[in-house]
Amino acid sequence: MCFLRTQTSVGPVAGNFKSHGRVxxxxxxxxxxxxxxxxxxxxxxxxxxxxxxxxxxxxxxxxxxxxxxxxxxxxxxxxxxxxxxxxxxxxxxxxxxxxxxxxxxxxxxxxxxxxxxxxxxxxxxxxxxxxxxxxxxxxxxxxxxxxxxxxxxxxxxxxxxxxxxxxxxxxxxxxxxxxxxxxxxxxxxxxxxxxxxxxxxxxxxxxxxxxxxxxxxxxxxxxxxxxxxxxxxxxxxxxxxxxxxxxxxxxxxxxxxxxxxxxxxxxxxxxxxxxxxxxxxxxxxxxxxxxxxxxGIAVQRNKAIVGENAFAHEAGVHQHGMLADSRTYEIMKPETIGKISKLVLGKHSGKHATKAVLEEMGFFFSGEELDAVTARIKQVADVKKSVRKRDIVAIANEIVKGNKNEVI
Ligand SMILES: [Zn+2]
Incomplete structure (x- = not known):
């Protein structure tokens, strides 16, 4: 039900053209x-x-x-x-x-x-x-x-x-x-x-x-x-x-x-x-x-509203703010348009974002382990720019097993 549905008049209003009928x-x-x-x-x-x-x-x-x-x-x-x-x-x-x-x-x-x-x-x-x-x-x-x-x-x-x-x-x-x-x-x-x-x-x-x-x-x-x-x-x-x-x-x-x-x-x-x-x-x-x-026409990644990056936050300070309260950096919610927000782990990502992404994937780290995963993700990101899901899983498993060998 659209609450604006009844406001269909298009006549002029002296001095104020804004508040007159829906679009x-x-x-x-x-x-x-x-x-x-x-x-x-x-x-x-x-x-x-x-x-x-x-x-x-x-x-x-x-x-x-x-x-x-x-x-x-x-x-x-x-x-x-x-x-x-x-x-x-x-x-x-x-x-x-x-x-x-x-x-x-x-x-x-x-x-x-x-x-x-x-x-x-x-x-x-x-x-x-x-x-x-x-x-x-x-x-x-x-x-x-x-x-x-x-x-x-x-x-x-x-x-x-x-x-x-x-x-x-x-x-x-x-x-x-x-x-x-x-x-x-x-x-x-x-x-x-x-x-x-x-x-x-x-x-x-x-x-x-x-x-x-x-x-x-x-x-x-x-x-x-x-x-x-x-x-x-x-x-x-x-x-x-x-x-x-x-x-x-x-x-x-x-x-x-x-x-x-x-x-x-x-x-x-x-x-x-x-x-x-x-x-x-x-x-x-x-x-x-x-x-x-x-x-077959792709939407540019940075397009407003529907671009792949429109709700993605990579900078550490942004990710920290987003996790505390999404309104710090988001004027719209991705769920509003039928999309899920995406935290991208990259070389600018901090510990808070890494923890949130890992928890979404079922890995719960804290203290030294979390520091180790964050550092490892940054290492990978330095080389690969963005860190894929399977890279994160591999890194997390590596830490769980205490195995610090090359995983990528
Ligand atoms: Zn036209």
């Missing part, structure tokens, strides 16, 4: 994430990921781009028939054939959504679309209206919004909301924006689109300059109430904002943000592992 998590691992170079998922894997996203309690699953390929169409359709709790969304350009195909794919979902997009920046309109502003606006309005014939829940994205004129953005958002859009999305498509600037853009839209109360404000940030999560958090501070993100931050080029980082920022700093999500945190680590295994 909806829109996961696009199966669409934008699957567009990552090198990441391909089988049909079965997509279904398993969708089920994992459902247990993670995301609000929206963007399952694919149905017109892009027959495989995408089939996957979106299968996800629509499999999950029941989240909204299932299919992507479509502002073209009738795309929207019809998207609807065919999502119509069996319990909660279907059509997500349609067109670019609004000068550079995209001129060089890619070869369309004038007026033509882009007209097509957006007509196609949102067309999609509305099929589906109540319509999201409209202004592609490359962060490089678009804020005035034009407000104009097109007002028009598509009048045509029936229920979510308007502000993407930083090329990962160009900076947090203060992006926050200002979201606030500008919130303050200057007269009918904005009829729609939720969403953002979709890319990580080309490493700002995807920071920009998403700035957007939330300024009134965005849907964030688009992916497991492990997968996505085009440098990737999208990472779901686990956004969710844990909102959880760990809830007093600061005065809002939260309905994410089931215990599924974060298992979901990360699943996506990494299926896509």
């Amino acid at each position: 909806r998590i829109f996961d696009t691992t199966l669409r934008d994430g699957e567009q990552s170079p090198g990441a391909t998922l089988t049909h079965g894997e997509k279904i398993e990921i969708a089920q994992k996203l459902e247990s993670l309690n995301v609000d929206v699953i963007e399952a694919g781009f149905p017109i892009a390929s027959q495989d995408d169409f089939k996957a979106v359709k299968a996800v629509s028939q499999t999950v029941r709790k989240p909204i299932v969304c299919g992507l479509a350009r502002t073209l009738e054939k795309d929207i019809e195909k998207a609807w065919q794919a999502v119509q069996s979902a319990k909660k279907p959504r059509i997500h349609t997009f067109i670019a609004t920046s000068q550079i995209h309109m001129k060089h890619k679309l070869k369309m004038s502003k007026a033509a882009v606006k007209k097509q957006a309005v007509e196609m949102v209206g067309f999609a509305k014939n099929f589906c109540e829940d319509i999201e409209f994205s202004a592609e490359d919004a962060s490089r678009s004129s804020p005035e034009f953005l407000c104009e097109i958002f007002e028009a598509v909301i009048n045509a029936g859009a229920t979510t308007i999305n502000i993407p930083d498509t090329v990962g160009y924006s900076q947090p203060n600037e992006f926050g200002r853009l979201v606030r500008h839209v919130k303050e200057n689109v007269p009918n904005i109360e009829a729609a939720a404000i969403s953002v979709h940030c890319h990580d080309d300059l490493g700002m995807a999560v920071a920009n998403s958090m700035a957007a939330i501070m300024n009134g965005a109430r849907q964030v688009e993100c992916t497991i492990n931050g997968l996505g085009e080029r440098a990737g999208n904002a990472s779901l686990e980082e956004i969710a844990m920022n909102l959880f760990t700093r809830k007093e600061f943000f005065e809002t939260g999500t309905c994410i089931n945190f215990k599924e974060i680590y298992p979901a990360s592992k699943m996506v990494s295994n299926f896509t």
Whole structure:
């Protein structure tokens, strides 16, 4: 049960944009994430990921781009028939054939959504679309209206919004909301924006689109300059109430904002943000592992939240503090995200950490014996950098037997 579930209003609050409604998590691992170079998922894997996203309690699953390929169409359709709790969304350009195909794919979902997009920046309109502003606006309005014939829940994205004129953005958002859009999305498509600037853009839209109360404000940030999560958090501070993100931050080029980082920022700093999500945190680590295994894209060891080292403590002073009270060096508990903390024994490890690790493995040493094991582990670590479990067992057995011969 999500205690924030009832707070769904998206209307403006004078002077305070923070404490207004919870943040909806829109996961696009199966669409934008699957567009990552090198990441391909089988049909079965997509279904398993969708089920994992459902247990993670995301609000929206963007399952694919149905017109892009027959495989995408089939996957979106299968996800629509499999999950029941989240909204299932299919992507479509502002073209009738795309929207019809998207609807065919999502119509069996319990909660279907059509997500349609067109670019609004000068550079995209001129060089890619070869369309004038007026033509882009007209097509957006007509196609949102067309999609509305099929589906109540319509999201409209202004592609490359962060490089678009804020005035034009407000104009097109007002028009598509009048045509029936229920979510308007502000993407930083090329990962160009900076947090203060992006926050200002979201606030500008919130303050200057007269009918904005009829729609939720969403953002979709890319990580080309490493700002995807920071920009998403700035957007939330300024009134965005849907964030688009992916497991492990997968996505085009440098990737999208990472779901686990956004969710844990909102959880760990809830007093600061005065809002939260309905994410089931215990599924974060298992979901990360699943996506990494299926896509074959490893998570970097030092990645925030889900990296192998995210909760590992090696320095002796840190390990001593951790054993006394984990809050000394841990702002989050690994168990919260479904992971067990890991003390790594290395050359910086002290006696306290060594004792704790040994006891976990069933060896109970004290006094001189403990000193001897600690010293021996440091010797091994000097040579091998990290000490494996079997090395520790061998060292412990060596001490137990009083046998100081070489064991490694
Ligand atoms: Zn994207």
